[in-house]
Amino acid sequence: MKQPQYWINPNTRLRFPQFCLEWQACDKTDLLGFCKMDHPRRKTYLTGTTCIHLIHSEDYSRLYILYYEGQDFQNLRLQKWLRESIRDTIMARAAIALPQRLHELENKHQLWANSVTVKKLRKGTLGQCTHDGHICLSPLIVIFPPALMDETILHEMAHLKYLHHRKSFWSYLSQLMGCNSKERKMLHDMALSKYWSLYTFLMK
Numbered sequence: 231m232k233q234p235q236y237w238i239n240p241n242t243r244l245r246f247p248q249f250c251l252e253w254q255a256c257d258k259t260d261l262l263g264f265c266k267m268d269h270p271r272r273k274t275y276l277t278g279t280t281c282i283h284l285i286h287s288e289d290y291s292r293l294y295i296l297y298y299e300g301q302d303f304q305n306l307r308l309q310k311w312l313r314e315s316i317r318d319t320i321m322a323r324a325a326i327a328l329p330q331r332l333h334e335l336e337n338k339h340q341l342w343a344n345s346v347t348v349k350k351l352r353k354g355t356l357g358q359c360t361h362d363g364h365i366c367l368s369p370l371i372v373i374f375p376p377a378l379m380d381e382t383i384l385h386e387m388a389h390l391k392y393l394h395h396r397k398s399f400w401s402y403l404s405q406l407m408g409c410n411s412k413e414r415k416m417l418h419d420m421a422l423s424k425y426w427s428l429y430t431f432l433m434k
């Protein structure tokens with residue numbers, strides 16, 4: 231296994247409006263004891279030197295990592311497990327939060343899609359809208375700043391009326407966003423770039 235781009239450890243801060251990671255240092259004996267108890271929302275990584283529990287909140291908006299002081303995180307297998315667990319929790323959060331936000335925006339603008347799915351899209355694609363009014367959103371956008379998450383959703387909603395990127399599309403999107411959509415699109419691209427490497431690392 232090759233060296234990861236980021237090492238996940240208690241200094242890792244992931245605090246997005248829709249998803250937060252919380253690190254909690256615990257007593258090692260308590261952590262081991264916890265292994266024997268049933269918990270519906272827990273995942274455990276247990277070896278001779280490692281005992282880490284992950285617990286997610288019911289709506290997946292928080293992921294608690296229980297570890298003991300002195301735990302060594304420099305282990306590639308553990309790193310892979312942590313990254314995949316965090317990614318899966320973000321995906322589960324996206325499956326709840328994105329359709330919810332879409333429905334709020336649909337009601338606000340009185341513009342409805344026929345259906346919505348949240349799934350990984352090909353690289354660089356954040357959303358899609360088909361000619362029959364089906365919207366598909368990338369789970370990645372759930373960890374974007376809220377304004378950018380909304381813009382991505384509104385962009386796909388604007389395609390419900392205009393299935394192209396001509397002038398009429400942008401002026402309609404500006405109307406939905408209450409500002410100049412082309413200018414905002416540039417801001418969007420700029421704002422994304424500084425998060426991009428962490429996002430793609432987490433979600434790959």
Ligand SMILES: [Zn+2]
Nearest residue numbers: 385389394395
């Ligand atoms: Zn588009």
